[in-house]
Amino acid sequence: MPEHTFLLNGKPVTVDIEDDVRLLWVLRDVLGVTGPKHGCAVGVCQACTSHINGKAFNPCAVQVKDLEPTDEVTTIEGLPATVGRDLHPMQEAWLEYDVAQCGYCQPGQIMAAVAKVRQARAEGREVGQADLDEIRNICRCGTYNRIREAVIAGAKKF
Numbered sequence: 410m411p412e413h414t415f416l417l418n419g420k421p422v423t424v425d426i427e428d429d430v431r432l433l434w435v436l437r438d439v440l441g442v443t444g445p446k447h448g449c450a451v452g453v454c455q456a457c458t459s460h461i462n463g464k465a466f467n468p469c470a471v472q473v474k475d476l477e478p479t480d481e482v483t484t485i486e487g488l489p490a491t492v493g494r495d496l497h498p499m500q501e502a503w504l505e506y507d508v509a510q511c512g513y514c515q516p517g518q519i520m521a522a523v524a525k526v527r528q529a530r531a532e533g534r535e536v537g538q539a540d541l542d543e544i545r546n547i548c549r550c551g552t553y554n555r556i557r558e559a560v561i562a563g564a565k566k567f
Contacts (some may be wrong), residue, residue, distance in 0.1 A: 415476040428474035431493045443518040444485035455546040458517035460462025465524035485516035502563030510550035518546045522560040536564045
């Protein structure tokens with residue numbers, strides 16, 4: 410089987426797996442990283458949202474062969490290390506605003522929110538309501554109002 414190497418949460422990993430296996434299955438089934446959730450497997454629900462090189466992406470829609478050895482994949486498990494803390498400020502905001510109900514979508518929601526804040530800042534502005542409208546992760550529990558409040562609060566802390 411082919412070998413695929415990339416960075417995962419700051420550490421190099423190598424897996425022996427077929428080229429066409431989706432990264433979500435590599436993360437969950439091969440590497441044991443269960444933060445990215447399986448929802449739809451076609452990039453629609455965005456429960457698996459993670460970061461690749463600092464930008465949001467859906468590992469269910471990416472084949473492992475598409476990764477380069479220098480690509481850095483960050484999942485919810487590795488997010489706190491990006492700020493050198495036990496919890497990322499966005500995770501702290503999630504707790505403060507009591508966002509989660511079932512919690513299934515929350516890792517993807519948080520990862521999408523952090524990426525959106527970073528994008529806004531790279532454009533020289535703070536995250537606004539229009540940015541929040543662009544976060545398209547599906548939450549079956551419907552905690553969207555608390556999610557939006559937590560994103561704004563979390564953005565002020567990092």
